[in-house]
Amino acid sequence: MSDILLTRREGAVLVLTINNPSARNAMSFEFFPALTAALAQAQTDPHIGAIVLMGADNFFCSGGDLRRLAHSHEFTLQQRRTGIETLHQMIRALRDCSKPVIAAVEGGAAGAGVSLALACDLLVIADNAYFSVAYVKVGLTPDGGVTGFLADAMPRQLATELCLTGERIFAPRLAQLGIANRLAEAGQVEMQAMTLAAWLAQGPGRAMGRIKKLCRAGSGNTLMQQLDLEAQCMVESQGDSEAREGISAFLEKRPADFVALRGAARGGHQ
Incomplete structure (x- = not known):
């Protein structure tokens, strides 16, 4: 498995860690197939009952790698579409995994990192963490299914405000909206997510x-x-x-x- 995605097993729980801490765990192009492959392997492993997805060094994911996106205008429309489809294939794999997937969000999630968290089944988030759909701040439009996930999770007016302003929405409001399943103190998110995952892993x-x-x-x-x-x-x-x-x-x-x-x-x- 690529170093961009670390894997470990704790009993029947598979822990997947986004490992790009120098860029707040931004998703590189190599990350998309790595997570897709890890999910496919977990899907066929009868000894895995639940999955926890988290980020290294106390930050979940800052979204796409802007250093790579800075050159996207040099590619053809089809090349750009192919890159986005690789991201979307990963989101579909995460959403369609038959095993419970828990996002453990420390620090925050931005851009496609929000898509990654919302594609999971359950969300454990630090009480001081945030979501930010900040594409508009760099002249881009959302991808990764985030507008669909937000439409399912909150009123249209609030989803539109988040996407048009790029402002942060913090954990207490996410919990109030029913998006966060558990609020945890900073530093306790992984433990709470693992406890929930271990319980689910014993189920049918x-x-x-x-x-x-x-x-x-x-x-x-x-x-x-x-x-x-x-x-x-x-x-x-x-x-x-x-x-x-x-x-x-x-x-x-x-x-x-x-x-x-x-x-x-x-x-x-x-």
């Missing part, structure tokens, strides 16, 4: 993957479409060994052991 992985799909689709679907998707997921879950274990454990008044089932084939009819 295939069921949680279906739950993630339902939650992603809910805001864009009509009620009828969502009912159909819920029926599809429930039918799959009812035939899954995870449900058999979970229901048996409940009736027998014992803790369910979903970890033992993690190596089963996805779809889980066994």
